[in-house]
Amino acid sequence: MRQDGRVILSIPSPPVNGWQLGPFFLHIYALCLIAGIVAAWMIGNRRWQARGGTAEQFETIVLVAIPIGIIGARIYHVLTHLGDYFGPGIDPWSSLRIWEGGIAIYGAIGFGALGAWFMCRRSGVRFSSLADSLAPGIAVGQALGRFGNWFNQELYGLPTNLPWGLEIDPAHRVAGYEQYSTFHPTFAYEAIWNLLVAVTLLWADRRFRLGRGKVFALYVALYGFGRFFTEGIRLDFSYDTFGPIRFNQAVAALICLVGVGLLVWLVRNKPGREASVLLVQPDDAAPVEPDDAAPVEPDEAAVEPGEAVPVEPDKAVPVEERASAAVPAATESREAPVPPDDDR
Numbered sequence: 001m002r003q004d005g006r007v008i009l010s011i012p013s014p015p016v017n018g019w020q021l022g023p024f025f026l027h028i029y030a031l032c033l034i035a036g037i038v039a040a041w042m043i044g045n046r047r048w049q050a051r052g053g054t055a056e057q058f059e060t061i062v063l064v065a066i067p068i069g070i071i072g073a074r075i076y077h078v079l080t081h082l083g084d085y086f087g088p089g090i091d092p093w094s095s096l097r098i099w100e101g102g103i104a105i106y107g108a109i110g111f112g113a114l115g116a117w118f119m120c121r122r123s124g125v126r127f128s129s130l131a132d133s134l135a136p137g138i139a140v141g142q143a144l145g146r147f148g149n150w151f152n153q154e155l156y157g158l159p160t161n162l163p164w165g166l167e168i169d170p171a172h173r174v175a176g177y178e179q180y181s182t183f184h185p186t187f188a189y190e191a192i193w194n195l196l197v198a199v200t201l202l203w204a205d206r207r208f209r210l211g212r213g214k215v216f217a218l219y220v221a222l223y224g225f226g227r228f229f230t231e232g233i234r235l236d237f238s239y240d241t242f243g244p245i246r247f248n249q250a251v252a253a254l255i256c257l258v259g260v261g262l263l264v265w266l267v268r269n270k271p272g273r274e275a276s277v278l279l280v281q282p283d284d285a286a287p288v289e290p291d292d293a294a295p296v297e298p299d300e301a302a303v304e305p306g307e308a309v310p311v312e313p314d315k316a317v318p319v320e321e322r323a324s325a326a327v328p329a330a331t332e333s334r335e336a337p338v339p340p341d342d343d344r
Helices: 029-048 056-080 093-096 105-123 127-145 147-152 186-206 214-232 247-268 317-333
Strands: 018-021 025-029
Touching: 018 029, 018 056, 025 029, 025 056, 025 093, 025 147, 029 056, 029 127, 056 105, 105 214, 105 247, 127 186, 127 214, 127 247, 186 214, 214 247
Parallel strands: none
Antiparallel strands: 018 025
């Protein structure tokens, strides 16, 4: 929609992307990521407790998974952008300066999942239960985090004349596209898609009582599906391609297929939802050792001759009944035959 060479309706980009606070620069992108982490935490914690877990278990696991996920996000980004950090005239230590920007959600989810799995094993809870609890919150957190790309004027798509085209300042336009002013707002596409994924996960979980990892598998499939298309229209440089497909687009397709395959396998082989988030159920506990066994009431039949039989106060036998019962017993004892000498 152009009129006299101008777009008459578009989405403006923010004029600032952060604030200088003394020697530090506070990036709005970082605030968006923090907001996403908080949202994922709150939603995941509530769902975890609804499945029978405790807030202490959740905090213990997630507080370890988050920093591991951040490290993984940086590692993945550096490995897929080696030319930006290693080469003639480039300081290789810049690969460690994460505050300068450069993280990837694939690495965050992958490494964060490994950290969560390790902590789940140590805490004695099911990783699949935690993953199912976190999946909708992760999708919401990703939606919030994508607004950081809007403030940075980055990761936008192909040029477009659509009324929701995103205005990009000349200083932030990709080389070869300087003559265009509006582009596809891929940050908005992915944010909207992630919110739809979160709603779908919540609905499916409630409607079909999904468990044993099926909610997380559905999240992986849906997220990979949407990411495949947004990656297909992005303009940022990709070092690796598979023909016309960008590296991250190929990864998104692979993630989608893995999610679909995992979901189908879980539905067929692990139907329903787990009864408990604990790895070891109370019925599966180890047998009680003899020293810890409960006291057993004495069995009169097992008492040796001549030993007194303890009688509980409420089960005391009247004296008359004991006397009458003792007479036949004594008679039977006198009438018992004496064994021969060779049997003694």
